[in-house]
Amino acid sequence: MTEPLITKHGGYRHLKSFQLAQLIYDVTVRFCNRYVDKRSRTHDQMVQAARSGVQNIAEGSQASGTSKKTELKLTNVARASLEELRLDYEDFLRQRGLQIWEREDPRRQNLIDRRCATADDVARWVLDQHDRGIGGRGGQNSRQKNESTTSTLSAQPTFPELAANAALVLLKVACSLLDRQIAAQAAVFEKEGGFTERLYRVRSQSRSNQSTKSTPSTKE
Numbered sequence: 605m606t607e608p609l610i611t612k613h614g615g616y617r618h619l620k621s622f623q624l625a626q627l628i629y630d631v632t633v634r635f636c637n638r639y640v641d642k643r644s645r646t647h648d649q650m651v652q653a654a655r656s657g658v659q660n661i662a663e664g665s666q667a668s669g670t671s672k673k674t675e676l677k678l679t680n681v682a683r684a685s686l687e688e689l690r691l692d693y694e695d696f697l698r699q700r701g702l703q704i705w706e707r708e709d710p711r712r713q714n715l716i717d718r719r720c721a722t723a724d725d726v727a728r729w730v731l732d733q734h735d736r737g738i739g740g741r742g743g744q745n746s747r748q749k750n751e752s753t754t755s756t757l758s759a760q761p762t763f764p765e766l767a768a769n770a771a772l773v774l775l776k777v778a779c780s781l782l783d784r785q786i787a788a789q790a791a792v793f794e795k796e797g798g799f800t801e802r803l804y805r806v807r808s809q810s811r812s813n814q815s816t817k818s819t820p821s822t823k824e
Contacts, residue, residue, distance in 0.1 A: 616665035621781040625661055625682065628774050629654040630723040632689065635771060639735045640696070648824045650692045656685035657778070672793045678787060683782040690775045702765040705772070715773050726774075730766045 616622045634656035640647045664678030697704050705712055713732060720726045737760060 616662045619661065619665065619785075621682075621778060621785055622658065622661045622665075624774060624778040624781065625654075625657040625686065627720065627723065627726070628686070628689070628778060629658050630769065631726050631745060631767075631771050631774065632721050634727070635767050636750070639823070646692065650689060653685045653689040653692065657682045660685065661782075672789065672796070675790045676786065676793055679782060679786050683779060686775055686779055686782070690772060690779070693772050697765065697768050698766070702762065702768070705769045711769070712773050712776075715770055716777065718757070720774075726767075726770055730763060730770055733766050734761060734763060 634651055636642075636647045636650050640650065660678045660682035664675040664682070664756035667678065694704060696702075713725075714733075717728055718725070718729050720729060
């Protein structure tokens with residue numbers, strides 16, 4: 605079969621990375637409107653970084669039909685934007701003396717397992733964790749196990765602390781997805797080349813087919 609000149613492209617709405625980036629954007633807009641001064645530069649930067657993550661995944665997917673190089677570049681821009689946003693959330697927590705969850709914190713996996721699809725889902729999870737008290741861990745044994753790490757923390761985690769850490773968990777997953785996506789795109793680009801190489805192959809195949817058709821057949 606002849607290789608298509610314009611490959612399948614778009615379909616970004618089905619990408620897990622896009623869906624999660626869109627959720628992070630919605631969560632960030634709500635977070636910034638609630639906890640970050642709307643007149644501050646940080647507010648605009650965080651919202652724009654979150655938006656950039658979404659838009660560049662979509663634009664890269666749409667451009668992939670004619671330029672794998674552009675797809676790879678824009679996906680990497682999306683990844684960089686989300687990394688910038690992750691640093692902003694960490695700065696928010698650090699500058700206010702709030703806890704940044706450790707990798708082993710059970711709340712991280714609890715949020716991932718919840719599979720939140722909307723900002724409202726995330727907000728309900730935050731409320732649930734807040735109502736559960738210390739770190740949302742629950743259970744006397746668990747509290748004793750983590751006593752040394754929570755001794756300097758307030759007994760009741762604040763909503764900004766929970767919301768920012770929830771966003772960081774989502775960002776961690778999204779960045780991991782994009783890292784794998786970029787690696788896969790790079791492998792395809794390295795193996796198949798870009799639009800110029802595909803154009804050459806398609807033209808060569810077309811000329812070969814025309815030559816075969818124009819060559820008269822010989823009868824024995």
